[in-house]
Amino acid sequence: MAFYVVQFLTGLASAASLFLVASGLSIIFGVTRIVNFAHGAFYMIGAYIAFTLTERLSGAFGFWGGIVLAAFAVALIGVIVEMVLLRRIYHAPELFQLLATFGLTLMVEDLVVLIWGPDDLVGRRAPGFRGAIDFFGQNIPSYDLFLIVLGPVVLGILWLLFQRTRWGVLVRAATQDRDMVAALGVNQKWLFTSVFAVGVFLAALGGALQIPRDAVHHAMDLRIIVEVFVVVVIGGLGSIVGAFVAAVLVSELNAFGILIFPKISIILVFLVMAVVLIVRPWGLFGKPEAAARKTPGLTVNPWRPLTSNERLMALAALIVAAMLPLFAGNYLLTVGSEIAIFVIFAVSLHFLMSVGGLASFGHAAYFGLGAYGIAFLAKMAGLPMIVCLLLGPLLGCMGAAVFGFFAVQLSGVYFAMLTLAFAQIVWSIAFQWVNVTGGDNGILGLWPSSWAASPSRFYWLSLGVAALVTVALRAMVFSPFGYALRATRDSGLRSEAIGIDAKRIQWTAFVIAGTTAGIGGALFAYLKGSVFPDNLGISLSVDALVMVLLGGVETVSGAVIGAIVYKALNIWLVSQTDLSKLVLGGFIMLIVVVFPKGIVGTLEMLAQRRKKASPPGSPLLAKPIESAE
Amino acid sequence: MSVAPPLLAVEGLTKSYGGIHAVRGVSFSLRAGEILALIGPNGAGKSTCFDMLNGQNMPDSGHVRLLGEEITGRKPREVWRLGVGRTFQITATFATMTVRENVQVALISHGKQLFNLFGSAPKFDRGEAGRLLELVGMGGYADRPCGELAYGDLKRLELAVALANQPKLLLMDEPTAGMAPRERVELMRLTARIAREKSIGVLFTEHDMDVVFEHADRILVLNRGTLIAEGSPAEVRGNPQVQAVYLGEGLVYDSRHREGAST
Numbered sequence: 071m072a073f074y075v076v077q078f079l080t081g082l083a084s085a086a087s088l089f090l091v092a093s094g095l096s097i098i099f100g101v102t103r104i105v106n107f108a109h110g111a112f113y114m115i116g117a118y119i120a121f122t123l124t125e126r127l128s129g130a131f132g133f134w135g136g137i138v139l140a141a142f143a144v145a146l147i148g149v150i151v152e153m154v155l156l157r158r159i160y161h162a163p164e165l166f167q168l169l170a171t172f173g174l175t176l177m178v179e180d181l182v183v184l185i186w187g188p189d190d191l192v193g194r195r196a197p198g199f200r201g202a203i204d205f206f207g208q209n210i211p212s213y214d215l216f217l218i219v220l221g222p223v224v225l226g227i228l229w230l231l232f233q234r235t236r237w238g239v240l241v242r243a244a245t246q247d248r249d250m251v252a253a254l255g256v257n258q259k260w261l262f263t264s265v266f267a268v269g270v271f272l273a274a275l276g277g278a279l280q281i282p283r284d285a286v287h288h289a290m291d292l293r294i295i296v297e298v299f300v301v302v303v304i305g306g307l308g309s310i311v312g313a314f315v316a317a318v319l320v321s322e323l324n325a326f327g328i329l330i331f332p333k334i335s336i337i338l339v340f341l342v343m344a345v346v347l348i349v350r351p352w353g354l355f356g357k358p359e360a361a362a363r364k365t366p367g368l369t370v371n372p373w374r375p376l377t378s379n380e381r382l383m384a385l386a387a388l389i390v391a392a393m394l395p396l397f398a399g400n401y402l403l404t405v406g407s408e409i410a411i412f413v414i415f416a417v418s419l420h421f422l423m424s425v426g427g428l429a430s431f432g433h434a435a436y437f438g439l440g441a442y443g444i445a446f447l448a449k450m451a452g453l454p455m456i457v458c459l460l461l462g463p464l465l466g467c468m469g470a471a472v473f474g475f476f477a478v479q480l481s482g483v484y485f486a487m488l489t490l491a492f493a494q495i496v497w498s499i500a501f502q503w504v505n506v507t508g509g510d511n512g513i514l515g516l517w518p519s520s521w522a523a524s525p526s527r528f529y530w531l532s533l534g535v536a537a538l539v540t541v542a543l544r545a546m547v548f549s550p551f552g553y554a555l556r557a558t559r560d561s562g563l564r565s566e567a568i569g570i571d572a573k574r575i576q577w578t579a580f581v582i583a584g585t586t587a588g589i590g591g592a593l594f595a596y597l598k599g600s601v602f603p604d605n606l607g608i609s610l611s612v613d614a615l616v617m618v619l620l621g622g623v624e625t626v627s628g629a630v631i632g633a634i635v636y637k638a639l640n641i642w643l644v645s646q647t648d649l650s651k652l653v654l655g656g657f658i659m660l661i662v663v664v665f666p667k668g669i670v671g672t673l674e675m676l677a678q679r680r681k682k683a684s685p686p687g688s689p690l691l692a693k694p695i696e697s698a699e
Numbered sequence: 700m701s702v703a704p705p706l707l708a709v710e711g712l713t714k715s716y717g718g719i720h721a722v723r724g725v726s727f728s729l730r731a732g733e734i735l736a737l738i739g740p741n742g743a744g745k746s747t748c749f750d751m752l753n754g755q756n757m758p759d760s761g762h763v764r765l766l767g768e769e770i771t772g773r774k775p776r777e778v779w780r781l782g783v784g785r786t787f788q789i790t791a792t793f794a795t796m797t798v799r800e801n802v803q804v805a806l807i808s809h810g811k812q813l814f815n816l817f818g819s820a821p822k823f824d825r826g827e828a829g830r831l832l833e834l835v836g837m838g839g840y841a842d843r844p845c846g847e848l849a850y851g852d853l854k855r856l857e858l859a860v861a862l863a864n865q866p867k868l869l870l871m872d873e874p875t876a877g878m879a880p881r882e883r884v885e886l887m888r889l890t891a892r893i894a895r896e897k898s899i900g901v902l903f904t905e906h907d908m909d910v911v912f913e914h915a916d917r918i919l920v921l922n923r924g925t926l927i928a929e930g931s932p933a934e935v936r937g938n939p940q941v942q943a944v945y946l947g948e949g950l951v952y953d954s955r956h957r958e959g960a961s962t
Contacts, residue, residue: 372797372844375821550807550815550823553796557804560793567753567791568860569779569808578814624795 072206081325082318083214083283086221089317090276091294092301093228093310094269100245100308101265104156105164105483107171109273110295111178116144116274117286118186121193124281130197141275148270152263158663160262164483165429169619170662172612175291176655182288184649193281213282220279224272225314232310241265245308292608296494300339303487304346306356315354337498340491344476347488351480373626375548388537395526403525404597405641410532411593413633414539416617418586420629421543423618425552426579427559428478431486432493433587433614435473436466438606439496440588441595445513455519459592466588467581469496474580478573493611500603512602516595532593539586540630546582547626555579613640620661622668631670704767706731706900707752707868712761714747721747723924725761731867732898734891736911739921740944745904746788748921749872752902753778753785765868784861788872788904790853792845798856799841802828805863831859835889851882858890869894871903875910883907887914912936920944 095109123136151174159167199213232238240261244251252258277290284290301320305312320339327338352358376384394406419433443465447458473492480488500507507513517523522531546552557565558572565572595601604610613636621632639657643650665672707729714722722744729735739745750756752763754775763771770778779785793801806824807813832838835855840848848856854874861869874890875883891914894901905911911918911932918935920928922944928935935941 372795372800372842375819546816548820550812550818550820553800553804553807553820553823554813556796557793560795561791563787564791564793564860565804566775567779567785567787568805568863569776570804570813571776575813582816 072208076205076208076210077325077329078322079210079214079218081322082221083211083217084324085314085317085321086217086224087276087280088294088297088301088321089221089314090224090279091273092298092305092313092317093224094272094276095298096302096305096308096310096313097228097241097272098266098269099302101241101248102156102160102262103164103248104160104167104171105307105486106269107168107295108151108174108178109171109269109298110291110293111175112144112148112270112273113277113294114182114286114288114291115147115178116140116277117280117290118182118191118277119143119274120278120281121186121191121286124194133194133197137275137278137281140278141271144274144277145267145271148274149263149267151270152266155659155663156266157259157262159666162662162666163623165423165486165615165623166619166662166666168431168486169612169615170659173655173658173662175295176651176658178655179288179291180649180652180655184652186286186288188288190285190287192285196282199282211283217279217283221314221317225310228310237264296490296608297339299487299490300343303353303484303491304343306353307483308357309353309355312353312355337495337502340495340498343491344488344495347484347491348476348479351484373547375544388533391533392530395529400525403529405638407525407529407532407593407597408641409634409637410529410536411590411597412613412617412637413536413630414590414593415587415614416621416629416633417540417543418583418590419614420618420621420623421546421586422579422583423615424623424625424629425547425559426555426576426583428481428576428580429486429615430477430489430580430583430611431615432489432491432496432608432611433583434606434608434610435489435493435496436470436584436587437591437594437610437614438500438601438603439469439584440466440591441601441605442500442507442513442591443588444592444595445516445601448516449513455522455596459589459596462592462595463585463588466591467585470581470584470588471577474577474584478576478580490608490611493606493608497603497606497608500606507603510603512600514600516599516601518596522596528597532597535589535593539589540627543582543586544626551575551578616658620668622671622674624667625670625674628668628670632668635669704764705729706733706766707902708762708764708767709752710762710764712748712751712763713759714744714751714756715759720924722751722758722921725921725924725926727919727926727929729868729900729902731900732895734894734901734903734914734916736915736918737902737904737921738906738908738911738918742923743921744924745921746872749870749902749904753783753870779864782864782867783870784864784866784868785870786854786857786861786872786874788876790850790857792853792856792860794844794846796845797841798832798837798843798845798848799825799828801845801856802831802859802863805860809864827863831862832856834862834893835859851878851886854878854886855889858886862893865897866899869899869901869903871901873904873906875905875907883910884913890914 091109091113095106098104098106120137120140123140124133127133127136155170155174159170196213196216199216202209202211203215232242240251240256244261248258297320301316302313304319305314305316319342323339323342331338346354395403398406415437419430422433423429440463443462444458447453447462448455453461473489477485477488477492501509503509518528522528554565554570554575557570558575562572591605594605617632617636618629619632620636621628621630640650640654643653647653661668667675705728709728710726712722712725725748737745737748747756751758754770754773754777757772761771762769765781765783768781770781793804796804803820803823806827807820810824812818812823829838829841832841835858837852837855837859840852845853845856871890875886878886887910890901893899915932918930918932919926920935920941927944928938928941930938
């Protein structure tokens with residue numbers, strides 16, 4: 071019995087940090103509507119700076135002073151980030167904001183390694199809380215008890231801040247209707263900045279307070295951000311009480327999940343999240359969100375199929391790409407195959423995201439499922455490659471059918487988070503079900519049959535499939551189904567009023583996108599000769615998002631160009647520099663701030679301007695070249 | 700001999716939110732080709748009433764029948780399939796698609812081709828889409844992005860979309876709200892002409908009394924959730940109760956309100 075009590079208390083202690091970080095994220099989202107992916111990064115910087123300060127400053131005062139000072143220092147960094155980066159993108163679509171803050175996260179990951187080195191750092195014990203308290207033969211660290219008390223205290227302070235101060239009233243008003251608050255003459259800029267600073271302060275404090283419990287390392291940002299997403303989604307975005315309750319719930323699920331279901335401890339939390347989202351899509355303490363006001367003047371070039379000239383150009387590009395083996399070596403051909411595979415992956419997400427308006431943050435799940443499908447078929451059933459390639463993607467299709475059914479019940483940020491959670495579930499299964507998936511060691515030794523074994527043949531295969539998939543999906547954009555899908559994206563009210571069952575249309579699109587991603591994953595497994603849990607990880611999902619946005623989310627073929635540029639750049643960067651994340655992160659932020667329309671969108675805009683300047687004649691919009699290299 | 704059921708028959712429609720009775724026991728019917736206006740002051744329950752007709756909102760009790768068939772509580776998309784078109788108070792269109800594509804989506808849905816993955820949508824029923832746009836006077840705007848249209852044009856586009864499934868009944872919630880006076884008259888004349896030609900029943904809510912009295916065959920007056928009058932424009936105009944609660948403006952309304960509160 072005592073053991074369970076101690077386990078419960080450990081859970082409560084973990085909840086404290088989680089609550090601090092989650093409440094910060096929630097407050098920021100409530101007012102600025104930005105889902106701050108970089109929140110985990112601020113948490114991490116908080117921990118690193120606190121580590122340095124507590125090492126330098128001596129005594130109890132030095133330790134506690136160092137922790138608080140660290141949180142203030144990071145809050146200051148937050149203010150700079152808000153003023154330099156976020157202020158430029160408050161009116162951008164929410165996806166761009168997520169990506170910009172993700173870019174920031176990437177940069178921070180490299181920066182902390184640059185400053186503090188790659189090794190884990192173990193910090194000082196907290197003065198006054200070094201020992202443990204004996205509880206019926208079980209030890210409870212006294213620092214845990216301190217954290218257990220701290221959580222509710224912070225909740226109380228935040229409550230007072232929001233209920234009893236003028237600033238709090240403004241923040242609550244802005245959470246309900248920020249346009250109205252601005253119309254009432256409140257200086258929105260400084261309100262946003264201060265809110266961001268408070269949110270970041272809480273995150274950094276959460277990180278700083280972790281140093282007596284855990285080592286500081288450079289991957290702690292991603293781990294916490296996924297948990298924090300889960301917490302705010304369960305609790306309800308924008309609700310601080312919700313964040314507290316959900317933080318406790320999640321921490322206890324973690325603490326007891328390990329005892330009860332050691333194999334699926336990670337999944338438990340995500341299952342609870344999925345259930346909450348389906349029963350109460352706006353979270354336990356959240357409120358159903360009113361439809362966001364659309365940014366006025368948001369016009370998009372009407373989409374149209376390629377003209378016959380453009381088709382010829384696309385075909386020419388494809389032929390040029392197909393001639394690569396004539397002059398390129400094996401390494402370049404492997405790179406080419408990988409790029410072609412990522413084109414498949416990117417266009418599959420594009421279909422869901424641009425055409426359907428459903429931004430999946432866990433699209434890698436279906437890519438990875440396709441890859442694992444191949445591994446099971448080839449290694450366990452011993453089927454030949456051609457059969458595997460045809461059947462393997464079916465695993466991606468089935469995964470998309472199951473998860474997609476639940477995901478399309480939601481939309482916007484919640485859709486993004488639910489897809490992320492599903493991807494994490496699949497990842498956990500791949501990681502923990504060692505008997506079947508090999509866990510972290512993956513499944514090795516998947517080699518193509520002899521007809522596709524040479525690099526040039528495999529390249530042709532990948533290129534051919536990529537071209538086929540791109541053409542098929544593009545045809546679907548301009549099919550009656552594609553129109554219906556765009557209709558559900560543009561106006562749910564109107565599409566329902568003209569007899570369209572939006573959820574069924576979106577579910578179908580989800581399955582199509584998942585299956586297509588599975589095709590990419592299947593080829594990827596053969597290209598690499600192995601399958602790992604990373605093939606369905608978050609960073610791969612984000613790669614897909616970046617590719618689509620880089621090409622231009624409002625265009626039809628941007629994903630193809632985006633995939634080629636991003637993947638080529640990525641491969642080149644990794645070979646050139648150790649700081650690839652720093653460069654990539656900066657690059658992502660640059661796109662979001664300077665070229666929000668992406669490469670193809672920007673080209674289209676320029677062409678449009680030139681057309682308007684010259685007398686009306688040929689309706690030549692420079693549409694992307696449909697190359698599939 | 701049985702008498703053919705009316706196009707739309709509404710019986711005892713009731714809806715309350717918490718303690719507020721938004722709509723109480725509203726009953727009326729509508730014939731094919733008839734233009735019926737539903738009027739009433741702000742908060743009278745017009746929109747609630749409207750939303751319950753095509754399944755946008757669920758009534759607490761009461762019945763809605765279309766040609767004798769019960770459609771109460773059906774989903775909007777099912778009601779649409781039975782031949783009920785609808786326009787919204789605040790226009791709902793597909794902003795990133797062109798004007799023609801907006802109509803084509805409705806035609807695709809009408810033709811049950813929504814899950815057709817490999818057909819060509821740009822060529823889908825282009826002729827019919829063009830005819831519908833001509834009908835509402837939007838022929839010249841077919842290739843314009845819908846997001847660029849002026850508000851009055853959006854209203855006309857909505858009408859074209861609502862006509863795409865050859866409806867028997869059109870529900871128009873404040874069809875002329877936000878339009879210039881001349882545009883209002885034009886749109887209602889157009890609607891009336893189409894309704895007579897195709898024998899479509901039209902039910903609309905409206906605040907502009909000129910529009911109502913000029914175009915409606917019959918008028919229903921709603922006040923605080925109940926129907927207080929029904930009849931031809933002349934009858935309704937002369938009804939003292941209507942004058943009191945509706946046309947009589949604030950003073951009269953206020954005194955009645957106080958009486959009601961004290962009893």
